[in-house]
Amino acid sequence: HVAEVPLKIPILKIFEKDFLKSRKLIEKKGMVLSEEDLRSVQNQKPVWASKRLPTQVIIQGFLNKEQYKIAHFADGFHTVADIAEEAGIPKAEIDVIIDDLDDLGLLKFIDIK
Numbered sequence: 221h222v223a224e225v226p227l228k229i230p231i232l233k234i235f236e237k238d239f240l241k242s243r244k245l246i247e248k249k250g251m252v253l254s255e256e257d258l259r260s261v262q263n264q265k266p267v268w269a270s271k272r273l274p275t276q277v278i279i280q281g282f283l284n285k286e287q288y289k290i291a292h293f294a295d296g297f298h299t300v301a302d303i304a305e306e307a308g309i310p311k312a313e314i315d316v317i318i319d320d321l322d323d324l325g326l327l328k329f330i331d332i333k
Contacts, residue, residue: 226331226332227299227331227332228329228330228331228332229294229296229297229298229299229329229330229331229332230294230298230300230303230318230321230322230327230328230329231294231295231296231327231328231329231330232273232291232292232294232295232321232326232327233325233326233327233328234271234273235268235269235271235294235295235296236296236328238267238268238271239268239295239296239330268295269292269295272292273288273291273292273326275288282324283321283324286309286317287317287320287321289307290303290307290309290314290317290318290321291321291326291327293306293307294318294321294327296330300314300315300318303318
């Protein structure tokens with residue numbers, strides 16, 4: 221028996237409101253969001269995922285280009301492992317970037333049981 225580790229999915233704060241709204245819609249329909257659902261939804265980018273942080277964050281030195289790119293993978297549907305795979309960057313590096321983004325106050329985390 222493997223202990224259930226709740227999945228923590230990073231999400232950019234600029235995406236969060238839309239994400240929660242869509243999740244409420246799904247829950248209203250009486251469906252519960254499972255990891256399975258996330259996997260199937262993953263292939264269709266949610267509308268809000270096209271939002272972008274202002275590029276000033278790079279110019280002002282808050283984020284480097286890589287962090288900026290990774291930040292936008294955090295759409296509430298990508299686990300850290302998914303982000304690593306999609307970005308073609310080792311997971312250990314992504315962990316560090318996600319921590320940095322979190323330290324900058326850009327991320328929230330969604331728990332998936």
